Amino acid sequence: MAEKISVYIHIPFCAAKCNYCAFNSKVAPADLRESYVDALVAEINSNHSSLFPVPSIYFGGGTPTILTLNQLEKIFNAVQKNFRVDADAEITIEANPGTVDKNFLRGLRELGFNRISLGVQSINDALLKILGRIHTARTAIDTVTTAQNFFDNVSLDLMYGLPRQTLADVKADVQRAAYLNVTHISIYGLEVEEGTKFFHLHEEGKLNLPDENICGDMYDYITATLPRLGYERYEVSNFAKAGFESRHNIGYWTGRKYFGFGAGAHSYTGEKRTSNIADVESYVKKIRAGSDVSQLEEVVTKTAAIEEFCFLGLRLTEGIDSKIFSERFGENIFDVYKNVIEKNLRLGLLGISGDKIFLTARGMKLGNVVFADFLLS
Ligand code: SF4
Structure with missing residues (x-):
C-alpha cells in the first residue's frame, strides 16, 4: 500500500492583524487575494x-474564510484533482468568527469540508x-452554534496567559467553551513574539x-477541568471528545509526511524539509514566472529524525511507541536514550x-525540560 501523505494549504490573509500575531498573514486587497488563489x-x-493517498487536508492561515466560496472551491478542486484523497479523509478549514455566516458555512460543508476549526480565543469582550x-x-x-448546524466536527481555539486575564476569566472561558458542546478544544498559552504589537508593549x-x-x-485548571467536562487530553495543547482527535495533527505528531502549498508553507518528505517563500507578492510573481518557490530547509539526518520522532511523540499523551521506534530506526530506544529515560523516570x-x-x-x-534531554547532538 502506498504511503499516506497529508496536504496543508496556507491562506495568508486576515481581515485585520491581531496584536499578538506572528503568523504569516496580512491584510490584502481583493485583487492580490485573487492572484494568490491562481498562483496557489x-x-x-x-x-x-x-x-x-491523502487521509487529511487542512486549510490554515491566516483566515482561509476571508476568501470567497468560489475561490475556496478552485483550490479544493485542484487538491482533489492532484491527489488520491481518501473517501473518509478529514478535511479541515480554519475560520474566524466574524468572517462566516450561515450561507458561507453551508457552502463550506457542501464543498466537502467536514471539520471546522474556529479561532475563538476567548469568549470575553x-x-x-x-x-x-x-x-x-x-x-x-x-458562529459556533451556526457551524454546528452544518458540521458534526467543530473545534475551537482558546488562549490563556493573556494581558489582564484572571483565573476567573479562564474558568469562565473553559466552562463556556464546554457548554457550547464542541467536539474539540485547543488551548494555547500566549507567547509574546517579536514583531507583534504585544512585543513592543x-x-x-x-x-x-x-x-x-x-x-x-x-x-492546572484547564488540564484538570476539560477532561472532567468530557474532553480528553490527547496532546499537550489539545483536548477532544472520544473519536474527535484531529487526524491531521496526529499525522504530524507521528511523523507522517506532508505537502504544504502556498506562501510560507512547509513540506516534509521524510528525507528533507522544504519551505515556500513567505512573502505573498514574491510568491505570486515567482509562480507566474514558472520559478520554484520552495527552498531546502533541512536534509533530515537519522539523528534529527530520531530526535523529532521523540519530541513530537512525547507531545501526545499516549507517547512514543518503542516498537515503531525500532522498526523505523533499526535501534532500541532504551539503548539510544538509556540515561535520559532512566533519569526522567526517576524524576517522575x-x-x-x-x-x-x-x-x-x-x-x-x-x-x-524533557524535550531538551532528548537532543542527541
Ligand atoms: S486571525 Fe489569526 S492569523 Fe489572522 S492576524 Fe489574527 S491571529 Fe493572526
Whole structure:
C-alpha cells in the first residue's frame, strides 16, 4: 500500500492583524487575494504526487474564510484533482468568527469540508479587544452554534496567559467553551513574539501579563477541568471528545509526511524539509514566472529524525511507541536514550506502559525540560 501523505494549504490573509500575531498573514486587497488563489492552484497543479493517498487536508492561515466560496472551491478542486484523497479523509478549514455566516458555512460543508476549526480565543469582550480580534463574545457563540448546524466536527481555539486575564476569566472561558458542546478544544498559552504589537508593549513594560504562578494555576485548571467536562487530553495543547482527535495533527505528531502549498508553507518528505517563500507578492510573481518557490530547509539526518520522532511523540499523551521506534530506526530506544529515560523516570516526568513511553502530568507541564534531554547532538 502506498504511503499516506497529508496536504496543508496556507491562506495568508486576515481581515485585520491581531496584536499578538506572528503568523504569516496580512491584510490584502481583493485583487492580490485573487492572484494568490491562481498562483496557489498553479502550484498544486504542478506537483506530481498524485499516487499518494491523502487521509487529511487542512486549510490554515491566516483566515482561509476571508476568501470567497468560489475561490475556496478552485483550490479544493485542484487538491482533489492532484491527489488520491481518501473517501473518509478529514478535511479541515480554519475560520474566524466574524468572517462566516450561515450561507458561507453551508457552502463550506457542501464543498466537502467536514471539520471546522474556529479561532475563538476567548469568549470575553474585554480580552478579545485586548487581543485585537475582530469579533465579540456574542459573534463567537453565534458562529459556533451556526457551524454546528452544518458540521458534526467543530473545534475551537482558546488562549490563556493573556494581558489582564484572571483565573476567573479562564474558568469562565473553559466552562463556556464546554457548554457550547464542541467536539474539540485547543488551548494555547500566549507567547509574546517579536514583531507583534504585544512585543513592543512588553518591551515598554505595558503588557500587564499575569505572573507565572497565576499562569501555572490557569494551566492546572484547564488540564484538570476539560477532561472532567468530557474532553480528553490527547496532546499537550489539545483536548477532544472520544473519536474527535484531529487526524491531521496526529499525522504530524507521528511523523507522517506532508505537502504544504502556498506562501510560507512547509513540506516534509521524510528525507528533507522544504519551505515556500513567505512573502505573498514574491510568491505570486515567482509562480507566474514558472520559478520554484520552495527552498531546502533541512536534509533530515537519522539523528534529527530520531530526535523529532521523540519530541513530537512525547507531545501526545499516549507517547512514543518503542516498537515503531525500532522498526523505523533499526535501534532500541532504551539503548539510544538509556540515561535520559532512566533519569526522567526517576524524576517522575516520564512513565512507561507496555510499548509506550509517555510524559506524566508533571512531565507535560515541564515538557521543554524533557524535550531538551532528548537532543542527541
Ligand atoms: S486571525 Fe489569526 S492569523 Fe489572522 S492576524 Fe489574527 S491571529 Fe493572526
